[in-house]
Amino acid sequence: MKVGLFIPCYINQLYPKVGIATLELLEKLGVEVYYPTGQTCCGQPLGNSGYEENAKGACQVFVENFKEYDYIVGPSGSCIHHIKEHFDILEQTDAVKNVRNNSYELCEFIVKILGKKNLGASFPYKVGLHKSCHGLRGLKLGSCSEKMDAYYSTEEELLKEVKGIELMSLKRKDECCGFGGTFSVFEEAISVKMGKDRIQDHLDNGVEVITGADHSCLMHLDGLLNRNNQPIKVMHIAEILNSSI
Amino acid sequence: MSHSEKAAIFNKNEAKVNWHDKALWFVREKRDTAAHKVKGWEYLRELASGIKANVLSNLDNYLIEFETNAVKNGIKVHWASNAEEHNKIVHSILSENNATKVVKSKSMLTEECHLNPYLESKDIEVIDTDLGERIVQLAKETPSHIVLPAIHKTKEEVDELFQKHLGTKPSNGNPEYLTNEARKHLRNKFLNADAAITGVNFAIAETGGIVVCTNEGNADMGAHLAKVHIACMGIEKIIPKEAHLGVFLRLLARSATGQPITTYSSHFNKPALGTEMHIVIVDNGRTEQLSREDFRSSLHCIRCGACMNTCPIYRRSGGHSYDATIPGPIGSILSPGKDLTKHSSLPFASTLCGSCTNVCPVKINIHEQLYKWRQLIVKDVKQPLIKKTILKIMGKVLARPKLYAIFGKSARWMLTYAPRFMVYSKLNTWGKSRELPKIENGNFDQWYKNRNKNG
Numbered sequence: 001m002k003v004g005l006f007i008p009c010y011i012n013q014l015y016p017k018v019g020i021a022t023l024e025l026l027e028k029l030g031v032e033v034y035y036p037t038g039q040t041c042c043g044q045p046l047g048n049s050g051y052e053e054n055a056k057g058a059c060q061v062f063v064e065n066f067k068e069y070d071y072i073v074g075p076s077g078s079c080i081h082h083i084k085e086h087f088d089i090l091e092q093t094d095a096v097k098n099v100r101n102n103s104y105e106l107c108e109f110i111v112k113i114l115g116k117k118n119l120g121a122s123f124p125y126k127v128g129l130h131k132s133c134h135g136l137r138g139l140k141l142g143s144c145s146e147k148m149d150a151y152y153s154t155e156e157e158l159l160k161e162v163k164g165i166e167l168m169s170l171k172r173k174d175e176c177c178g179f180g181g182t183f184s185v186f187e188e189a190i191s192v193k194m195g196k197d198r199i200q201d202h203l204d205n206g207v208e209v210i211t212g213a214d215h216s217c218l219m220h221l222d223g224l225l226n227r228n229n230q231p232i233k234v235m236h237i238a239e240i241l242n243s244s245i
Numbered sequence: 246m247s248h249s250e251k252a253a254i255f256n257k258n259e260a261k262v263n264w265h266d267k268a269l270w271f272v273r274e275k276r277d278t279a280a281h282k283v284k285g286w287e288y289l290r291e292l293a294s295g296i297k298a299n300v301l302s303n304l305d306n307y308l309i310e311f312e313t314n315a316v317k318n319g320i321k322v323h324w325a326s327n328a329e330e331h332n333k334i335v336h337s338i339l340s341e342n343n344a345t346k347v348v349k350s351k352s353m354l355t356e357e358c359h360l361n362p363y364l365e366s367k368d369i370e371v372i373d374t375d376l377g378e379r380i381v382q383l384a385k386e387t388p389s390h391i392v393l394p395a396i397h398k399t400k401e402e403v404d405e406l407f408q409k410h411l412g413t414k415p416s417n418g419n420p421e422y423l424t425n426e427a428r429k430h431l432r433n434k435f436l437n438a439d440a441a442i443t444g445v446n447f448a449i450a451e452t453g454g455i456v457v458c459t460n461e462g463n464a465d466m467g468a469h470l471a472k473v474h475i476a477c478m479g480i481e482k483i484i485p486k487e488a489h490l491g492v493f494l495r496l497l498a499r500s501a502t503g504q505p506i507t508t509y510s511s512h513f514n515k516p517a518l519g520t521e522m523h524i525v526i527v528d529n530g531r532t533e534q535l536s537r538e539d540f541r542s543s544l545h546c547i548r549c550g551a552c553m554n555t556c557p558i559y560r561r562s563g564g565h566s567y568d569a570t571i572p573g574p575i576g577s578i579l580s581p582g583k584d585l586t587k588h589s590s591l592p593f594a595s596t597l598c599g600s601c602t603n604v605c606p607v608k609i610n611i612h613e614q615l616y617k618w619r620q621l622i623v624k625d626v627k628q629p630l631i632k633k634t635i636l637k638i639m640g641k642v643l644a645r646p647k648l649y650a651i652f653g654k655s656a657r658w659m660l661t662y663a664p665r666f667m668v669y670s671k672l673n674t675w676g677k678s679r680e681l682p683k684i685e686n687g688n689f690d691q692w693y694k695n696r697n698k699n700g
Contacts (some may be wrong), residue, residue, distance in 0.1 A: 012689040013653045014682045019689035035693050038646040046643075048597065050619035050628075051636045057644025070508075086616075137599035145277065146555065146603035148286040172270070176557045180580070180596025185674045186632075187594060189253035192678045193262060193561050223679030 003033050004069035006062075006103070008079045009041035011215055018215050021238040022075040022106055028242070029114055033073075036065040044082035048181045052089055059090055061230070067095040071113065072103040075238050077135025077214045080105045085138065106140055106238055107154045107213050117161050123240045124164030128207035129155055130198070132173040132214035141213065142208055145174050155237055162240060168205045175201075180221035195224045202232060210234045246373075247590035252562035265561040268396060273554040275503025276604065282505075283495065292492050294608035297539065297545035300483050301535060306485045307450040308526065314453025315524060318515035320495060324526045326357035334455035334525050335475055336367055342473045342521070344369070344439030348431075350457070350464035351375040353391050353446030353548055354477050354527060355568045360442075371442075372434045374463040376427055389564025391571060392501045392550035397563050431463070441467030443513075445478035445524070446547070447493060452485050454514035455524065458497060458507040465511050475523045476513065480531050481544040482545045493547060497608035500549040536583045539617045543578045545607035552611060558594055567591060574601035578614040581622065589626040592618035653688060660684045 003026065007019040010177055026033045042062055043055030062083070066072045067184025074080055075200040078211055083103045090096050110116055131153070135141045142153035178184070185191075199221055202210050210232055225232055256262055280286045289447055293381075300307055311324045323338075327333035328370075339347065347364065347373055349355065349695040361371045373382045377394035380602035381387060383406050388394030395403070400418030407413040411430050416422045443464045447456040455476055457464045484493060490510075498504040535541050553559045553573035564572035569580040570589055577591035592615045601611040623633070642648050660668065661684045669676040 007689050009649075009653075013657055014684065014688075016685055016687065016689040016692050020692060023693075025263070036688060037693070040643045040646055040649045041405055041640075043643065046640050047634055049632070050593075050621075050623035051640060052620050054640030055643070056638060061644055061646060121464070132597065133598035137603060143601075144603050146600055148280055148283075160696075176596050176598035176600070178557065178596060180598075182632075183593070183596050187249045187252065187257040187558070188674050188677060189249070190558050190561050190594075191596075193256055193259075195679075196558050197266070197561075219682055220679065223675070223681065225667055226680035227678060 001032060002017060002068075002070050003031050004072045005033050005035045006042075006072050006074035006079070008036070008074060008076045010219070011075065014219070015215055015236070018040055018075055018179065018236040018238060021236065021242040022073075023130040025119070025238055025242040026073065027107075029110065029119065031114070032153055034069065039065045039083070042079045042082045044079055045181050047082060047086050048183075052086065056089060059087055061125045062094050063087075063090065063099050066099050069111065070102065072099060072147065073106055073109045075106045075140055076104070076216065077132050077141060078106045078216060081134040081138035083192060105135055105141065105213055106141065107143055111154050111157055113181055117157050119158065119161065119241050121161075121241050121243055122163035122165075123243050123245055124218070126166045126168050126215055127159065127240070128168050128170060128210050129153075129159065130177060130210055130212035130214075130217055131155070132212050132217045133174075133176050136174055139196070140173075158241060159211075159237070164245075165240070168202075168207050170201045170216065177217045177221055179217045184220055190225065191220070195220050199224060199230060199232065203230065207232055209215050209240075211237045211240055213237050221227045246568070248562065248566050248568070248594040249590065250265050251566035251568065252558075252594070255563045255566055256561065262561050264399070265397065265563060266302045269554045269560045272393070273551075273604075274503060276551055276554065276658065277501040277503075279503040279505060283499065289492060289496055290606055290608050293496055293606055295544060296484060296489055297541070297607050299542060300485065301481070301544055302605075304480060304535070307485060308480060310450040311448055311453055311483055312526075314451065316440055316453070317454050319522070320453065320515060321521065321523045323434040323523060323525045325525055325529070327529050328527075331358045331477065331525055331527045331529065332360055333365040333381060335477070336364060336369075338473065338475055338523050339369060339440055341366070344438060346434075346437055346439050347371045347442055348374050348434055348438040348440075348463075348467040348471065348660060349442040350444065350467055351378055351394075352442065352477055352478050353388075353571060354444060355442065356388065356525070357529065358477075360477075372431070372438075374431055374434070374467055375459070376424065376461060379427060379431065380406065387565070387570070389572065390550060390553055391548050420484060435466045435470050438467060438471045440473035440475060441471040442477065443468055445476050445482050446497070447484050447490060448478055448482045449485075449487050449490070450526075451481055452514060454487075454512055456490060456494075457511045457513065458494070458514070458580075459510065459511070460502075460504075460508045461556055462509045465509060467518065468511075468513065469517070472519070473521045473523070474513070474516070475525065477525045477527065479527050479529070481546075491495075497547055497549055500551040500604065530583050534579070537582065540578060540582060541576065542609050543582075543611075543614060545609050546575050547607055549606055551604040551606065555600045555604045556595075557598065558596070559601070562594070567594070574611045574615070575609070577617060578609075578611055585622065586626050589622045592616075592622060649688065653690075656685050657688065
């Protein structure tokens, strides 16, 4: 099994430690991982802003980089969702179809494809899980509070096996944090308010570390936490699953 | 003013935003509880969506079937291709009956057509009889929510409004007192009305009858007391069979307010002896929306308002920030079809979180349609130069890995070494209330290169 590691642009540039944790974790699980160095971005920031047409070049670069792998795995639900959902703007060649079908968010890949839950991690902190919307409602990493289906959560299945962790429950289990890509800038007031409200829910429930499968949401929350000097840290779920504290 | 500008103004009063958010979240949670009690809820949504898709595909036939059956029952049916025609038809019916006093129960269609100001300009008194609608009418405002029209008003604000218009005593916003006073005031209006206007929730093709759902019984009060009943409906309100009410009535109130059913589900099948009943069937842009393949399912909407209650942006920006008859997520996919330029900011008033799509009882893929409108808007409506330029350059950079590497490096350099006052300037909207990420040593690409060199 050859896995192409997809490191989203903002993780590559701003949060290399998340990329490192993802790679180390996959290697620890015995996966043969390759990192195609010509990769840039999935094009989501353009598509979500209405400039899908201008993203075609980026999408093509993505397909070129990843077309030969059995699986494409990335630590970001929303980027993977964009590949699966919005690469319909490209001509649907076999390469494009394969890339769309074989792209997986990290947690989903570990649980569904590798069939593993206990990854041997330990992390003795009170953790709040932020269920990012594109992973949850788009990729269906878990059941959604709006729907009347049976409860499940891919991220929780993995986190529950982490030694010492205490998963805190929240009042609003899957409300959006307000990041939304360029929404965070063009609808600044609402974006900030949504983020503040999400953080308050975690504070009210004694959370020490907010985690999730999408670091863009966490970046937004971290920006607010740091500005307001609030006593919570954010960590990508790959960092927790890869830790042995 | 764009949605974001109006939303920013609404957010100046954070306590009010919190209150608005909590009030609507409470309704969303009530909806969850109610839906959980229905076995096969998701299947019901599937059925409702299927029935509506069938209606839209055969709308011409169903409308004619409905008209034929309604006429057989003694109802007069009128057709209006737009708002102006609708208003003229309603006015002519009122004129023929010498009606100058009208009571009207909830109808988003008549809001859409701006019927009230039209009739008032013809010296006809129109009283909205739904309590929430009466409140916004007295305040000279528009509904901020399609089911809870006055949700943006606190009970204290209603207290002041009633003191001014209905002569009530100050009561510190006592809901019981205020409701009783409104009742007395409205009772008087009901008893003296010449005609009653209602909306339509469902128009049944096989019977030619209509169903109107209210909690206050105000549609019945109006329609039964007045000599003339005019029901106004959009062409998409059709359902094929009476039996289909078993699907829609179960979904509607649960989705809207978390009630198992509205207090009144009133069936109007023919005029009572000595009275007249009219139905005005309105297009007003619906056929055009029907022709847009990507957006036609927006016409499935049964106006429950669940997408508003669940929308984290709606809850924190208030209905008026949308500046449209129908606010919230569903309004943001309907309104651009009517006036793309005026409503061009609405499809961007969303994080595309998809909660609206999940609660929608008729399974409209609202967030996907928001995404699709965005693609059309940047082509057809002039965009801010900075936004357009940045995104187009970004597109070019991301298509060229080498250029991308240079850009990434310089951005990180800026964030690391540029002085704070430069980074956190007015141009940096992100940094108004948020810190930017702290830059670590190098990026992932460099780390990976080094590791392979060393390993």
